Amino acid sequence: MSLSAYSLALEAYAEHGVDTEAALQVLARTPISLHCWQGDDVRGFESGAGEPGGGLAVTGAYPGRARTPEELRADLDQALALLPGRHRLNLHASYAELGGAKVDRDAYTPAHFQGWIDWAKARGLGLDFNPTYFGHPLAQSGLTLTHPDDAVRQFWIAHGIACRRIGAEMGRQLGSAAVTNVWIPDGSKDLTVDRRSPRERLAHSLDAIFAEAIDPALAIDAVESKLFGLGSEAFVAGSHEFYLGYAITRRKHVCLDAGHFHPTESIADKISSVLQFVPGLLLHVSRGVRWDSDHVVLLDDPTRAIFEELVRGDFLGRTRVGLDFFDASINRVAAWVIGARAALKALLAALLEPIAQLRDYEKAGDFTSRLALLEEARTLPLAAVWDEHCRRQNVPPGLGWLTEVQRYERETRAHRI
Numbered sequence: 001m002s003l004s005a006y007s008l009a010l011e012a013y014a015e016h017g018v019d020t021e022a023a024l025q026v027l028a029r030t031p032i033s034l035h036c037w038q039g040d041d042v043r044g045f046e047s048g049a050g051e052p053g054g055g056l057a058v059t060g061a062y063p064g065r066a067r068t069p070e071e072l073r074a075d076l077d078q079a080l081a082l083l084p085g086r087h088r089l090n091l092h093a094s095y096a097e098l099g100g101a102k103v104d105r106d107a108y109t110p111a112h113f114q115g116w117i118d119w120a121k122a123r124g125l126g127l128d129f130n131p132t133y134f135g136h137p138l139a140q141s142g143l144t145l146t147h148p149d150d151a152v153r154q155f156w157i158a159h160g161i162a163c164r165r166i167g168a169e170m171g172r173q174l175g176s177a178a179v180t181n182v183w184i185p186d187g188s189k190d191l192t193v194d195r196r197s198p199r200e201r202l203a204h205s206l207d208a209i210f211a212e213a214i215d216p217a218l219a220i221d222a223v224e225s226k227l228f229g230l231g232s233e234a235f236v237a238g239s240h241e242f243y244l245g246y247a248i249t250r251r252k253h254v255c256l257d258a259g260h261f262h263p264t265e266s267i268a269d270k271i272s273s274v275l276q277f278v279p280g281l282l283l284h285v286s287r288g289v290r291w292d293s294d295h296v297v298l299l300d301d302p303t304r305a306i307f308e309e310l311v312r313g314d315f316l317g318r319t320r321v322g323l324d325f326f327d328a329s330i331n332r333v334a335a336w337v338i339g340a341r342a343a344l345k346a347l348l349a350a351l352l353e354p355i356a357q358l359r360d361y362e363k364a365g366d367f368t369s370r371l372a373l374l375e376e377a378r379t380l381p382l383a384a385v386w387d388e389h390c391r392r393q394n395v396p397p398g399l400g401w402l403t404e405v406q407r408y409e410r411e412t413r414a415h416r417i
């Protein structure tokens with residue numbers, strides 16, 4: 001699209017009192033944390049790495065999965081080159097680079113992630129981090145921080161403690177606080193008659209993990225709930241109510257994953273409630289489809305609603321935005337690019353909302369005009385502003401990125417068979 005398309009768009013938005021230049025400035029400085037696990041089907045690089053387990057299932061057999069840290073970093077470089085703005089990488093502990101050393105997750109140190117830190121530093125990226133409570137012999141029962149066996153539980157507590165220290169070191173070296181997000185799969189496939197004990201153990205385990213004070217300028221703690229998973233259909237210890245209460249009482253960030261609630265429940269509506277009571281939010285932007293919580297993000301209504309709430313409530317400053325999906329049925333680099341660009345477009349759409357006019361109508365009780373303008377705003381020329389943003393940020397506008405991904409695929413695929 002030409003510059004004149006942007007000029008026309010600028011005028012169209014200005015007619016509704018919207019400053020497209022101001023919107024582009026906010027968009028340019030808002031990072032999205034790209035999840036490393038889309039690139040290798042949530043396998044990681046520890047010895048014996050394979051299917052993730054923990055109720056996470058990756059379907060599809062598209063060729064080209066990254067098999068080494070070098071391949072994954074190259075794939076991420078390719079994806080990041082097609083995203084406007086400067087972003088972050090969200091890493092799981094299972095992506096440790098152990099160099100053949102026999103060290104288990106309870107003893108991981110920042111040294112095992114120095115390759116990632118150096119890579120991020122060279123690119124001016126921030127890192128976020130996650131302890132990995134799945135894909136490990138001691139997680140085969142599906143229980144970790146709630147495990148009734150004290151020794152197993154202590155192992156996973158030690159892992160959590162190690163990961164918070166690693167997150168803090170990432171934050172220190174990169175000059176940007178890393179969010180360290182705890183998600184555990186613990187639950188029960190079928191009816192359980194004791195929900196109290198596992199939740200009491202989970203609260204105690206988390207308290208032990210968080211006992212060490214860490215400077216929030218280096219690392220931020222978040223806890224992530226889930227409604228159910230494969231193998232935990234009847235009960236999940238870390239439910240929304242559990243973590244909301246935990247985060248409020250312990251001053252932690254709550255992670256809201258868009259795929260972790262009932263299908264008709266929207267996380268957008270939770271944002272202004274949860275932020276009344278917790279210091280901040282981590283979002284896992286995802287797209288649930290029936291029982292799967294992890295399809296590639298699109299510019300659909302639920303995604304738009306999330307970003308509308310962040311902008312309308314002036315919550316961007318208290319929210320970290322990450323992606324969380326895994327699809328092995330399409331090109332994995334394209335999956336990152338489609339999902340991240342969709343999230344950024346949703347943010348742009350929210351920033352371009354004629355909010356002053358809408359608020360005036362609402363205050364005046366003129367709900368007819370409010371609804372009419374909300375509908376009208378959906379077809380204002382968002383694409384022309386988006387394309388202009390891509391051009392200014394030196395990334396392909398429109399579908400131009402796809403040719404790049406296809407070229408990269410041709411060049412790399414030959415080496416990954």
Ligand SMILES: C[C@H](O)[C@H](O)[C@@H](O)C(=O)CO
Nearest residue numbers: 037130183224226257324
């Ligand atoms: C791999 C991630 O930690 C995982 O997707 C988690 O965030 C989640 O959402 C589990 O369903």
Ligand SMILES: [Mn+2]
Nearest residue numbers: 224257284324
């Ligand atoms: Mn998630």
